[in-house]
Amino acid sequence: MPSDLIHEYMRIDHLPQIWCPGCGNGVIMHDVATAIHELIEDPDTPCNRDDFVIVSGIGCSSRAAGYLDFNSIHTTHGRAIGFATGIKLANPKLHVIVLTGDGDCSAIGGNHLIHAARRNIDLSVIVFNNDIYGMTGGQYSPTTPNGDKATTAPYGNVDRPFDIANLATGAGASFSARGDVFHARETISIIKQAILHKGFSLVDVYAICPTYYGRKNKKGDAVEMLKWQKENLVPTSKFYHMSEEERAGKKMIGILSYNDYPEYTAEYAKVIEASQKKGKK
Amino acid sequence: MSKAVLMQGNEAVVEGAIAAGFRFFAGYPITPSTEIAEQSALRLPQVGGKFIQMEDEIASIAAVLGASAAGMKAMTATSGPGFSLMQENIGYGVMAEIPCVIVDVQRAGPSTGLATSPAQGDYMQAKWGTHGDHPVIAISPASVLECYTLIIRAFNLSEKYRTPVIFLMDEIVGHMREGVELPNPNDLIINPRKMSFHDGANKQCYYVPEGEFIPAMKPFGQGERYNITGLAHDESGFPVNSNEIADKLVTRLLEKVEKNVDKICRIEEYAMDDAETAIVCFGGTTRAVMSAVLKARAEGKKVGMFRPITVWPFPEAQLRERLPQLKKILMVEHNHGQMLQEVQRTVGGKLPVDFLGCVDGTVISPDAILNKLNEMEGKRHAK
Numbered sequence: 043m044p045s046d047l048i049h050e051y052m053r054i055d056h057l058p059q060i061w062c063p064g065c066g067n068g069v070i071m072h073d074v075a076t077a078i079h080e081l082i083e084d085p086d087t088p089c090n091r092d093d094f095v096i097v098s099g100i101g102c103s104s105r106a107a108g109y110l111d112f113n114s115i116h117t118t119h120g121r122a123i124g125f126a127t128g129i130k131l132a133n134p135k136l137h138v139i140v141l142t143g144d145g146d147c148s149a150i151g152g153n154h155l156i157h158a159a160r161r162n163i164d165l166s167v168i169v170f171n172n173d174i175y176g177m178t179g180g181q182y183s184p185t186t187p188n189g190d191k192a193t194t195a196p197y198g199n200v201d202r203p204f205d206i207a208n209l210a211t212g213a214g215a216s217f218s219a220r221g222d223v224f225h226a227r228e229t230i231s232i233i234k235q236a237i238l239h240k241g242f243s244l245v246d247v248y249a250i251c252p253t254y255y256g257r258k259n260k261k262g263d264a265v266e267m268l269k270w271q272k273e274n275l276v277p278t279s280k281f282y283h284m285s286e287e288e289r290a291g292k293k294m295i296g297i298l299s300y301n302d303y304p305e306y307t308a309e310y311a312k313v314i315e316a317s318q319k320k321g322k323k
Numbered sequence: 324m325s326k327a328v329l330m331q332g333n334e335a336v337v338e339g340a341i342a343a344g345f346r347f348f349a350g351y352p353i354t355p356s357t358e359i360a361e362q363s364a365l366r367l368p369q370v371g372g373k374f375i376q377m378e379d380e381i382a383s384i385a386a387v388l389g390a391s392a393a394g395m396k397a398m399t400a401t402s403g404p405g406f407s408l409m410q411e412n413i414g415y416g417v418m419a420e421i422p423c424v425i426v427d428v429q430r431a432g433p434s435t436g437l438a439t440s441p442a443q444g445d446y447m448q449a450k451w452g453t454h455g456d457h458p459v460i461a462i463s464p465a466s467v468l469e470c471y472t473l474i475i476r477a478f479n480l481s482e483k484y485r486t487p488v489i490f491l492m493d494e495i496v497g498h499m500r501e502g503v504e505l506p507n508p509n510d511l512i513i514n515p516r517k518m519s520f521h522d523g524a525n526k527q528c529y530y531v532p533e534g535e536f537i538p539a540m541k542p543f544g545q546g547e548r549y550n551i552t553g554l555a556h557d558e559s560g561f562p563v564n565s566n567e568i569a570d571k572l573v574t575r576l577l578e579k580v581e582k583n584v585d586k587i588c589r590i591e592e593y594a595m596d597d598a599e600t601a602i603v604c605f606g607g608t609t610r611a612v613m614s615a616v617l618k619a620r621a622e623g624k625k626v627g628m629f630r631p632i633t634v635w636p637f638p639e640a641q642l643r644e645r646l647p648q649l650k651k652i653l654m655v656e657h658n659h660g661q662m663l664q665e666v667q668r669t670v671g672g673k674l675p676v677d678f679l680g681c682v683d684g685t686v687i688s689p690d691a692i693l694n695k696l697n698e699m700e701g702k703r704h705a706k
Contacts, residue, residue: 114551125388127349129389
């Protein structure tokens, strides 16, 4: 049964979406819509639907922008964060949410990612991280694990992968988190906090691509891949109470780093004020 | 007219743009355009605008398009190498119909070339730099005053036709300093952007009424919800895989410029009334050509200057009108023959078209032009 949220927040005429059966992207798109819905409904977080702009790049992930019934802009490959920076600086009242993929934001768009993080401009970047280029048919991406197979790594991937959440932290992001498809409730909560955070936030959401990554690497079908997430991705609260042995082979999801660095558009507002005072002297 | 001020071409661009309503700049430093970024950083916050230095030119044009989608008149400035980096997103701006102005202060290339030397080697890039079939409007100023007045026109055209406009400068004009009397702000014509959908659009952001070519959109965050994409899209802005819709869209994009070419194309003519030889030039070459025309006239030669101000689309109708009176044409430009191809295409073999160019980073002097005219004369006598 489709939830009411779908009727409320999706461009229903354009569904069903183009993603493969078992793809995790629909779940992440639903998480984003739910997070926004909860913020709109909550009297403590006054905002309405027109305050949100969805910006995406190119790839499987980025088709989500077209399905979400908001102001949405589906841009060029890797450049969503550049467009989003312009939108946010032009109108800082807007909540600007970037939907992107591992290749889109950390390969072709890697430079824009680290510089937006460094500036700490108030964007919420949600990475649909499926470890592969899905739209072009399964080539290795910057997050494909070393040794894994892809159509362009038929003998195994020689590259070492990025951890995008840590990359963002290293580049100065004031909010960096990890979510996944299986832990939808936790991921919705993380996305909400990312949107509310005044500064650059990134949520690296582990997606699943059974069609290319899963099949090439014998990870089983979508259900198997979700089971792997259930067993190996652990919410922060639980992870902190686990012993070293229990943590072996597991990864934490939740907020990984948080800071209250000054936010770019707020700092620029001070520049405007200072320049106008100086002019009046 | 106000009293004269000493100004540089690059500075005049910023002041003119601000008068046109420019309030957002994103850019990356590159010689010889950098003063435009520096002046924007200084001046924009004073008028409530925003400046941001991005990590590269790709991000710069992306931020400019984003800011424009959010309702601000936006501009970036660069030179050849940076202009090349911007090309993909310029095509996006064309396809998604997002107004903006891209200033290219040309320098000698290819590649890093002679980074501080003048050239006009991006003429063809301005038209064909991005991929696919697309319209381009490009304007080329020849003086500091024109940097001011024509950048206003660049913004006006961009807003009116909802397409990126290229402001094709060169090092000569960008770094030229001269006294200018700026027009009275009250005398300026400024096109505001239509900030709502067309009547009857029914939330279709790319809806265009019958017989018109240009959609109208409300900026993001002002109470409408719609999708923008660089994929072929229908009137709702949603991607479609329909050959028919793609054809209709690309045809309309081309026609919005082609069908208005008489309104878009502007030229300057000098001593053309009885001219038998026309020297065609644009931008930074203009001063030398005017000087050569004066000297040639003093020698009794019937020489005039034909200068496209709108360099894309090439003002072929205006040039064609002059052909019956002309015996020959000399194209003078700081490259190896780029606008020359447009002139030859327009002339269609009816007249001899000669060429004087340079790619060594120097400037073409009036004497070099006179020598070329004499050489052409000699060739003719030798027949």
